[in-house]
Structure formats: structure tokens, C-alpha cells
Amino acid sequence: MNRINQLFHTKYPIVQAGMIWCSGWRLASAVSNAGALGLIGAGSMYPQVLREHIVKCKAATQHPFGVNIPLLYPDIEKLMEIVVEEGVKIVFTSAGNPASWTRILKERGIERVVHVVSSAKFAKKAEDAGCDAIVAEGFEAGGHNGREETTTFCLLPSVTGTVKIPVLAAGGIASGAAMLAAFALGAEGVQVGSRFVASIESSAHDLFKQKVTSLNEGETQLTLKELTPVRMIKNEFFREVEAAYAEKISKEELAKLLGRGRAKRGMFEGNMEEGELEIGQIAATIRNILSASEIIEQMIDEFYEAKKKVSLISFTSSNFQ
Amino acid sequence: MNRINQLFHTKYPIVQAGMIWCSGWRLASAVSNAGALGLIGAGSMYPQVLREHIVKCKAATQHPFGVNIPLLYPDIEKLMEIVVEEGVKIVFTSAGNPASWTRILKERGIERVVHVVSSAKFAKKAEDAGCDAIVAEGFEAGGHNGREETTTFCLLPSVTGTVKIPVLAAGGIASGAAMLAAFALGAEGVQVGSRFVASIESSAHDLFKQKVTSLNEGETQLTLKELTPVRMIKNEFFREVEAAYAEKISKEELAKLLGRGRAKRGMFEGNMEEGELEIGQIAATIRNILSASEIIEQMIDEFYEAKKKVSLISFTSSNFQ
Numbered sequence: 001m002n003r004i005n006q007l008f009h010t011k012y013p014i015v016q017a018g019m020i021w022c023s024g025w026r027l028a029s030a031v032s033n034a035g036a037l038g039l040i041g042a043g044s045m046y047p048q049v050l051r052e053h054i055v056k057c058k059a060a061t062q063h064p065f066g067v068n069i070p071l072l073y074p075d076i077e078k079l080m081e082i083v084v085e086e087g088v089k090i091v092f093t094s095a096g097n098p099a100s101w102t103r104i105l106k107e108r109g110i111e112r113v114v115h116v117v118s119s120a121k122f123a124k125k126a127e128d129a130g131c132d133a134i135v136a137e138g139f140e141a142g143g144h145n146g147r148e149e150t151t152t153f154c155l156l157p158s159v160t161g162t163v164k165i166p167v168l169a170a171g172g173i174a175s176g177a178a179m180l181a182a183f184a185l186g187a188e189g190v191q192v193g194s195r196f197v198a199s200i201e202s203s204a205h206d207l208f209k210q211k212v213t214s215l216n217e218g219e220t221q222l223t224l225k226e227l228t229p230v231r232m233i234k235n236e237f238f239r240e241v242e243a244a245y246a247e248k249i250s251k252e253e254l255a256k257l258l259g260r261g262r263a264k265r266g267m268f269e270g271n272m273e274e275g276e277l278e279i280g281q282i283a284a285t286i287r288n289i290l291s292a293s294e295i296i297e298q299m300i301d302e303f304y305e306a307k308k309k310v311s312l313i314s315f316t317s318s319n320f321q
Numbered sequence: 322m323n324r325i326n327q328l329f330h331t332k333y334p335i336v337q338a339g340m341i342w343c344s345g346w347r348l349a350s351a352v353s354n355a356g357a358l359g360l361i362g363a364g365s366m367y368p369q370v371l372r373e374h375i376v377k378c379k380a381a382t383q384h385p386f387g388v389n390i391p392l393l394y395p396d397i398e399k400l401m402e403i404v405v406e407e408g409v410k411i412v413f414t415s416a417g418n419p420a421s422w423t424r425i426l427k428e429r430g431i432e433r434v435v436h437v438v439s440s441a442k443f444a445k446k447a448e449d450a451g452c453d454a455i456v457a458e459g460f461e462a463g464g465h466n467g468r469e470e471t472t473t474f475c476l477l478p479s480v481t482g483t484v485k486i487p488v489l490a491a492g493g494i495a496s497g498a499a500m501l502a503a504f505a506l507g508a509e510g511v512q513v514g515s516r517f518v519a520s521i522e523s524s525a526h527d528l529f530k531q532k533v534t535s536l537n538e539g540e541t542q543l544t545l546k547e548l549t550p551v552r553m554i555k556n557e558f559f560r561e562v563e564a565a566y567a568e569k570i571s572k573e574e575l576a577k578l579l580g581r582g583r584a585k586r587g588m589f590e591g592n593m594e595e596g597e598l599e600i601g602q603i604a605a606t607i608r609n610i611l612s613a614s615e616i617i618e619q620m621i622d623e624f625y626e627a628k629k630k631v632s633l634i635s636f637t638s639s640n641f642q
Binding site for chain 2: 010282306
């Protein structure tokens with residue numbers, strides 16, 4: 001029995017990542033209806049917008065879904081009030097200290113709290129804080145990342161060797177083969193972001209979806225480490241940031257250059273050059289826009305196919321000289 | 322039948338990476354005697370030193386072994402002459418264009434030529450140049466890396482989807498579980514570096530081996546991108562490099578700061594602060610110094626154990642609500 005399926009009452013241990021401007025009620029409910037766990041990404045939502053998405057998600061699925069809340073969000077108290085009031089049962093927290101919210105959420109009726117980490121050290125903190133599972137997110141992931149740059153291949157053995165609660169792997173996972181690889185490294189589930197950006201139900205702008213499905217290797221880079229590290233597509237805005245770094249820009253000037261609403265302008269409004277476009281390295285392997293249910297079915301098919309393939313491996317019949 | 326075992330007449334599709342100051346004839350022959358493929362790392366050797374290592378390696382093992390030669394090496398012509406004269410049958414090339422040497426080596430009697438790449442684009446070039454296999458090396462690897470920072474999780478599906486020749490995964494692999502993960506992502510073999518640095522037969526200084534086996538997450542970083550990108554331990558020399566970057570040092574000044582013999586001073590002579598210490602991120606999970614044969618046996622045991630574990634995974638008996 002898979003512990004992630006047990007925790008979330010899902011059919012498949014796949015979680016759709018909460019992603020700003022991409023994962024509203026439409027994507028989250030489609031994922032949950034397909035047997036995985038959908039998350040509403042609260043990071044880009046004003047409190048009343050989040051409430052609206054939760055209400056619509058409840059109407060659109062009978063299955064469990066969750067909300068991802070970055071703990072650095074200024075309206076954090078208000079967002080937490082709303083998830084409690086609306087009876088959300090699953091909350092994923094990220095970008096902050098899990099000790100500050102996990103117990104409070106549990107006391108207020110949130111049944112499952114999961115924290116996103118990028119190191120074994122923070123995985124331990126999350127476990128100690130009472131989290132039910134953790135997401136171990138590697139350097140290759142889109143969105144916000146750790147400063148230590150530990151990749152999924154290296155992070156998973158560290159984290160699964162450190163905590164007893166189940167670990168969801170994130171970063172680099174857009175196929176069932178990658179899901180199997182994550183399981184080989186000790187994960188019991190996966191959190192998938194980029195693949196769901198390129199879904200029919202994603203609220204990303206069509207131009208962003210097209211951009212994501214035409215990216216090549218090396219066309220994203222982790223940057224803005226002085227603010228919050230984020231993996232971005234190398235567009236005009238990225239080049240402005242690079243030029244600013246070359247001029248030894250201060251942290252304050254960098255924040256000013258980023259300004260407000262950059263991510264919205266890019267991912268939601270479709271400005272591919274001036275916007276901040278967040279996506280994972282694995283986008284270089286994503287070539288089509290599918291429905292959420294097609295993505296999940298395909299991943300599960302690929303998972304079993306890869307499992308069958310590796311099950312046949314044996315090194316006994318070699319021509320060792 | 323595993324294609325890597327077929328190519329190299331090995332028992333296990335594990336290649337010990339050619340690593341400067343760590344992999345001489347002692348390590349290479351021990352690895353080959355244990356059923357994997359040992360490589361002499363020519364990158365740190367003067368031509369006559371390389372010849373000596375090849376001669377000793379031939380005396381120490383009846384099994385196939387190879388030589389790794391970085392193509393940017395100034396004495397490259399001389400090194401190639403020596404591998405041909407000494408009847409070496411397997412050459413791994415890296416850090417350069419595979420088109421310049423692959424055919425020449427084959428014409429001169431080298432049976433197997435393998436090239437190390439960090440992108441699908443160069444994997445294709447290596448295949449077109451006539452290489453028998455490629456090593457796909459991710460961002461997390463120690464030593465010299467690509468500028469594009471593609472991680473093993475993302476690089477493997479790209480590369481295995483691009484070339485028909487077999488792919489060896491490198492970067493982040495120090496266990497049999499990681500080996501299985503690499504196979505799930507399409508690799509047919511693995512190249513292992515850091516784990517063999519911490520071997521009894523490695524020629525690394527004992528202080529370096531101890532350093533490697535006590536590293537924590539986040540204690541290495543890819544740097545010196547303007548020269549040749551290299552993943553280094555964050556020691557005093559690394560901090561000097563960081564300080565120099567903060568002062569906008571020129572490429573020439575950077576080369577001067579690096580100077581000559583930095584890597585030797587650190588990895589071979591044991592100066593842990595002034596030396597350049599190259600190692601992969603996965604060192605954070607390596608905690609003991611074993612013999613080469615113990616490392617290989619352990620990896621194979623872990624591989625079968627992980628294979629058995631994933632073979633039991635099924636998502637049919639869930640409590641989907």
C-alpha cells in the first residue's frame with residue numbers, strides 16, 4: 001500500500017504542483033478527478049480570489065484536493081483563515097519555516113500538512129514540526145528553489161535517508177519513467193509541475209504553454225538568488241537581469257527591476273519577453289499540450305512500462321573477459 | 322544482454338570515471354578486476370607518466386581497461402600516440418569536439434571510443450562522429466561540467482531520446498539505487514566518480530578522501546565558468562574565487578588566481594584550504610572509504626534490492642475516495 005495514496009485518498013501518488021498563474025480550480029479539480037491530487041496555487045491569489053477558487057473546486061470534484069501556500073506571502077494569515085473556513089483538508093506549505101504553521105493548521109482541522117524543502121536539514125525540520133509528508137524539490141525544478149542547488153538525484157537519497165515520513169520527489173519529473181526513477185531513489189510519490197503547465201486546464205496563457213512546449217535544453221536558468229531563487233526562461237527580461245548583475249546591481253535595485261506583476265505579465269497575460277517565465281528544466285522534453293487526465297494516464301502507463309523494462313535487467317549472462 | 326557489457330566485455334555496466342589525481346593504474350586495475358571498467362585519468366598526467374600507468378595497469382589486470390583523455394589537454398597528440406603504442410583498446414574523450422579524434426583513434430586500433438557530453442546536442446555530434454557510446458554527465462557531477470547546468474534527471478531523457486548508441490549516466494550516482502534510477506531514465510550503464518574517489522585504491526590524498534566522506538549538502542558549487550566550469554568544495558580557495566567574482570575579476574586575472582597545480586595541491590598533496598578540490602554533489606551521501614571491489618559489489622547488491630522493491634509497486638489496491 002502506497003503511503004501517499006493512503007494520506008491523500010488518491011488512486012495515484014502524483015501531486016500536481018501548486019504553481020502561480022497556472023494552477024487554479026480548473027486544473028486542480030481535473031487532476032483530482034483523474035485520481036491524483038490537485039493543488040490550487042495560492043501564491044498568485046488575493047484572499048478573495050483564493051476563496052472563489054476553493055468554492056469552485058469543491059463544486060467541480062468530489063475527490064480530495066489541496067491548496068499550496070507559500071509562507072512568505074504577505075496575506076498569509078488571511079489565506080490560512082480562508083482554507084480553514086472553506087474546509088480544505090490538505091495544505092502544502094513552502095518557502096518558509098514549517099514550525100510556524102503546521103501545528104496551527106492541524107488544530108484548525110487541516111488533516112494533512114505537507115512542506116516543500118530543498119535540503120535534508122529542512123526535511124527534518126518539517127518532520128519535527130508534524131508534517132505528514134514532504135516534497136523534496138531539486139535544483140532542476142521551476143519556480144522557487146533552494147540556494148544550495150542540490151539536484152533531484154542527490155537530494156532524494158539524502159532526504160529519504162533522513163526522514164521517516166513519506167517523500168514526494170519534485171524537479172525533473174514529467175514522465176512515468178522519471179516517476180519510477182524517483183521511486184528507485186526512495187520517493188513514494190511525485191510532485192509534477194512543468195508537465196501540468198502544458199495542460200488544457202492550466203490557467204497559463206496559451207503563448208506561455210506554446211513557449212514551454214518548444215523549449216530546448218539550457219533555455220532556463222536559476223537566477224534572482226538575492227531575492228528568492230527562481231528558475232526562469234531566458235527571455236528579454238532574463239537578459240536584463242543578467243546585464244544588471246554584470247553591473248553589480250544592489251539587492252534593492254534588483255527588486256525594483258523585477259517590479260510587481262512580472263510573473264503575471266508573462267505567464268498569465270502572455271508577454272513572452274517582458275514577463276517572468278518560471279518553468280523547470282524538464283520542459284525541454286515536453287512537446288504537447290494534453291488534458292490533465294491524459295497526462296496522468298500517460299504517466300501511469302509509462303511508469304508500468306519502465307517498471308517492466310527494468311525488471312528484465314540482469315547482469316548474469318555477460319561475456320565477461 | 323546489456324550493450325555496455327557487450328561493448329567493454331565487462332560483467333557490470335559500471336565505469337569508473339577518469340578523474341585527475343584520483344584514478345591511476347591502481348584504481349583502474351582494481352575496478353577492472355572486480356568486473357567493471359576502470360579508466361586511467363590522463364588529465365593530470367605528463368605523457369611519460371601516462372605510459373607508466375598503462376604499463377602497470379596491463380600488468381595488474383587481465384581485464385579490459387581504458388584511458389580518459391580530455392581533448393583540451395595541451396599534450397594531446399603525444400597522449401594519443403601513447404595509448405595507441407601501448408595497445409589500449411578503450412578511450413573515453415571529454416571536454417572537446419568528438420569529431421576531431423574519434424575516427425583517427427579507430428583507424429589506429431582503438432576499438433571503443435566513448436565521449437562525455439552534457440547536452441543532447443553534443444550527444445548527437447558524438448554519435449555522428451562514430452562513438453560507440455556516450456556518457457551523459459549532469460550538473461551535479463564533480464570535475465568539469467557543461468555550462469547549461471542540465472541535471473542528470475533532465476539530461477538522461479533528452480539524450481536517450483536523441484541517440485541510438487548506449488548511454489552511460491554520470492552525475493549523482495554513488496549507489497545501486499541511483500544506478501536503477503538511471504536505467505529507469507533510459508541509461509544502459511553508469512559512470513561513477515565521487516564514490517571511487519573515496520576508495521582504498523584511489524590515488525587521492527587521505528585528507529581529501531576524509532574530506533569527501535564528511536561533506537554535507539550544499540558544500541560544493543559549480544564555479545569558474547569563464548575558464549572551464551568545475552564543481553568544487555567550498556574551501557578557502559573557493560571563497561577567494563567568490564571574493565574575486567564580487568570584485569568583477571577579468572577572465573585573465575581569474576586564470577592567474579587559479580594558477581598552476583591547484584588541483585594537485587589539493588587532491589593529491591592534501592592541502593584542503595589552498596587546493597582546488599573537485600567532487601560531485603553526491604559526496605554528501607558517501608560516508609566510508611571502501612575497496613573498489615567492495616564498492617562495486619555493494620552497488621550491484623543495492624541495484625538488485627532496489628529493483629526488487631520497485632517491482633512490488635502497484636497502485637491498484639488504493640483507498641481512492
